[in-house]
Amino acid sequence: MFGFLPNLGVPELIIILIIGLIIFGPGKLSGVGKAMGDTIREFRNSLNTDGDAKKQNN
Numbered sequence: 001m002f003g004f005l006p007n008l009g010v011p012e013l014i015i016i017l018i019i020g021l022i023i024f025g026p027g028k029l030s031g032v033g034k035a036m037g038d039t040i041r042e043f044r045n046s047l048n049t050d051g052d053a054k055k056q057n058n
Helices: 010-057
Strands: none
Touching: none
C-alpha cells in the first residue's frame, strides 16, 4: 500500500508524530486524523461505486 514510501521504522514514525504535534498541536491532531480517515473512506467508496457502475454498463 505504501510502496512509494521508503522503509519507515519506529524512530522515523516517532519523529513524524512529534513534528505533527508541533505543527498542529494535540487538539487539532485528532481532528486532522479524523478528516484524513473520512477522506480515505470516501475515496474507497467512490472507487467501489465507479467499479459497480462500469460492471452494470457492460
